[in-house]
Amino acid sequence: MCRQQVAELAGYLDDFLQRGSQLVIVGNGGSYDLIKFRRVTGYPGILLTDPSLKTYKYLKFNSGFADVIGIKSFTQGFSALKAGFMPGSLQGHALQLGGAVVVAPKGKITYLYKSSAAGDHPPVEALLAAVR
Amino acid sequence: MVQYQISVEEFGSLSVYNDSEEAVKLSSLWQKGTAVFVFVRHFG
Numbered sequence: 001m002c003r004q005q006v007a008e009l010a011g012y013l014d015d016f017l018q019r020g021s022q023l024v025i026v027g028n029g030g031s032y033d034l035i036k037f038r039r040v041t042g043y044p045g046i047l048l049t050d051p052s053l054k055t056y057k058y059l060k061f062n063s064g065f066a067d068v069i070g071i072k073s074f075t076q077g078f079s080a081l082k083a084g085f086m087p088g089s090l091q092g093h094a095l096q097l098g099g100a101v102v103v104a105p106k107g108k109i110t111y112l113y114k115s116s117a118a119g120d121h122p123p124v125e126a127l128l129a130a131v132r
Numbered sequence: 133m134v135q136y137q138i139s140v141e142e143f144g145s146l147s148v149y150n151d152s153e154e155a156v157k158l159s160s161l162w163q164k165g166t167a168v169f170v171f172v173r174h175f176g
Contacts, residue, residue, distance in 0.1 A: 021166035098171035107140035
């Protein structure tokens with residue numbers, strides 16, 4: 001669940017800062033959705049949106065019904081519910097999956113992750129390792 | 133070493149938006165340090 005993912009990442013903001021990096025969350029709803037999402041996740045860092053999905057498409061993130069719906073998405077969703085994260089109304093593109101990319105100052109890409117199903121998120125440990 | 137088939141120049145030329153609907157060029161986010169972009173599926 002995206003709000004659980006970002007709420008958890010909020011707890012690592014200092015770890016990224018200590019490594020000379022900054023965490024940037026990008027979604028794909030409207031700009032007006034950012035304020036509500038920040039409130040429900042408690043995430044105080046950089047929060048942006050790409051309603052056009054140009055960045056998602058450029059990075060070739062997975063999309064479509066077959067990618068979004070899978071056994072993994074159900075198990076991850078159930079885990080999020082157990083953790084107390086109720087799903088909110090969907091703001092964004094329902095059939096688009098996310099991922100992560102880490103870019104160093106001289107433009108060097110050190111990490112790329114493409115989610116394979118809803119609820120499949122880049123591991124925080126891998127993100128931190130990419131900025132060491 | 134892993135090679136990623138991405139043009140950082142092209143990726144950096146793309147823009148996203150903040151909550152004031154102002155465009156933010158992606159390349160501006162890695163000028164002072166490493167940028168860790170996490171793209172979420174949606175805001176729900």
